[in-house]
Amino acid sequence: MTTWPALRTPLTARIPGSKSITNRALLLAAAAQGTTGLWAPLVSDDTLAFRTALTDLGIRAETTPDDQCWEITGAGRGPTGPTRIWCADAGTAARFLPPFAATGDGEFVFDGSAQLRARPLHPLAEALARLGARVRTDDGGDTLLRIDASGLDGGELALDSSLSSQYLSGLLMAAPLMRTPLAIDVHGLVSRPYIDMTLALMRHFGATVEESAAGRIEVRPGGYTATDLVIEPDASTASYVFAAAAVTGRSVTVPGLGSRSLQGDLRFAEVLRLTGAEVEVREDATTVTGTGRLRGGFDVDMGDISDTFMTLAAIAPLADAPITVHGIAHARLKESDRIAAVARNLRALGITADEGPDRLTVHPGRPRPARIACHRDHRIAMAFSVLGLRAPGGITLDDPDCVGKTFPGFHAELHRLFDGPAAP
Numbered sequence: 001m002t003t004w005p006a007l008r009t010p011l012t013a014r015i016p017g018s019k020s021i022t023n024r025a026l027l028l029a030a031a032a033q034g035t036t037g038l039w040a041p042l043v044s045d046d047t048l049a050f051r052t053a054l055t056d057l058g059i060r061a062e063t064t065p066d067d068q069c070w071e072i073t074g075a076g077r078g079p080t081g082p083t084r085i086w087c088a089d090a091g092t093a094a095r096f097l098p099p100f101a102a103t104g105d106g107e108f109v110f111d112g113s114a115q116l117r118a119r120p121l122h123p124l125a126e127a128l129a130r131l132g133a134r135v136r137t138d139d140g141g142d143t144l145l146r147i148d149a150s151g152l153d154g155g156e157l158a159l160d161s162s163l164s165s166q167y168l169s170g171l172l173m174a175a176p177l178m179r180t181p182l183a184i185d186v187h188g189l190v191s192r193p194y195i196d197m198t199l200a201l202m203r204h205f206g207a208t209v210e211e212s213a214a215g216r217i218e219v220r221p222g223g224y225t226a227t228d229l230v231i232e233p234d235a236s237t238a239s240y241v242f243a244a245a246a247v248t249g250r251s252v253t254v255p256g257l258g259s260r261s262l263q264g265d266l267r268f269a270e271v272l273r274l275t276g277a278e279v280e281v282r283e284d285a286t287t288v289t290g291t292g293r294l295r296g297g298f299d300v301d302m303g304d305i306s307d308t309f310m311t312l313a314a315i316a317p318l319a320d321a322p323i324t325v326h327g328i329a330h331a332r333l334k335e336s337d338r339i340a341a342v343a344r345n346l347r348a349l350g351i352t353a354d355e356g357p358d359r360l361t362v363h364p365g366r367p368r369p370a371r372i373a374c375h376r377d378h379r380i381a382m383a384f385s386v387l388g389l390r391a392p393g394g395i396t397l398d399d400p401d402c403v404g405k406t407f408p409g410f411h412a413e414l415h416r417l418f419d420g421p422a423a424p
């Protein structure tokens, strides 16, 4: 019998580029003077929507035939309207592009899908208004936001960042194009690692940013300088193959995602350690080795890495004791109300799940066949597909294609890794 050595053969996952880094780099390249090369960008619905929005704003974007490099040529200043901008489902587009537009001139009208319109944008609109922008949210209307731009002064701003960190990232990235320094006092920040990512990438493009312990961030005017960037694999996406390793007892390596990563979601691998998986984070790669059995009986704060809480919640029925995730109230404001949607899907599978405003507890159980309601949320589809590897009757997704938001090739890759012969 050769089953055991074959099962121990490490699998190497092909994880596409980080959505968050790709869309920040697109914005920063568009704001910089000169041509930036973005290597290994994510090619998916969210990044293509962002890129198209930039070309609609007059930015030149070219692609090598294999999509391995996007060349973006920025003008070193804000854009010129009038322009109508379609953000599709992309929260990052709706939150990063308006502050950039407000540093330019003319009218900008932002619109997006019904799903995106249901997500809060008023903290950003109010912050832009306090900086002197003429901005209107279109309550009940057919747009997200209208801006009549004539450049922005900086100044001082208090920003409640408890609903999303993306408003803060958007304002910070636009700040070097403002006429005077911008200082933001940040309150209630969720998803902190995304702000660290924003600041690191702003510095990579030459911005001067200072952060004080008291939660104040100051950015000086002076623009950005075009520079090349190699984009890491997406750590949130990697959570699915790491979780799959944990539940199947396989070993999965993601090359290019290691201790130097800019992405907080790599900490999901540490969370898997609580379930008994072995985790090795090297400088340039991460490997998770599972046992096929999950240890439960813990309660973990995933407020900083909430995109990955569903990955844990979906596999939690396989654990030997309940698992609780807390600190994730803001996950109710994403592509779906993620706490409610995950709890309902688990119940449909016959699993006991109790939710609170900012938490979810999942009890052990044997999933029965069910059709998963994806709510057009890519992460519901990907997280429950991992459970499907160990659910006796399998699982069915009502909308498998919604994974295109961040990983169009997800189903093929999961199949290649876990249903087919062991990868070399």
Ligand SMILES: O=C(O)C1=C[C@@H](OP(=O)(O)O)[C@@H](O)[C@H](O)C1
Binding pocket: 019, 020, 021, 092, 163, 164, 165, 166, 169, 190, 191, 194, 306, 307, 330
């Ligand atoms: O800045 C970013 O790139 C992101 C921030 C997070 O949103 P919140 O800050 O709204 O939690 C995360 O959920 C999203 O997928 C990407």
Ligand SMILES: C=C(OP(=O)(O)O)C(=O)O
Binding pocket: 089, 090, 091, 092, 307, 334, 335, 379, 406
């Ligand atoms: C919350 C997400 O996306 P968005 O960038 O639209 O906020 C996500 O990808 O899980």
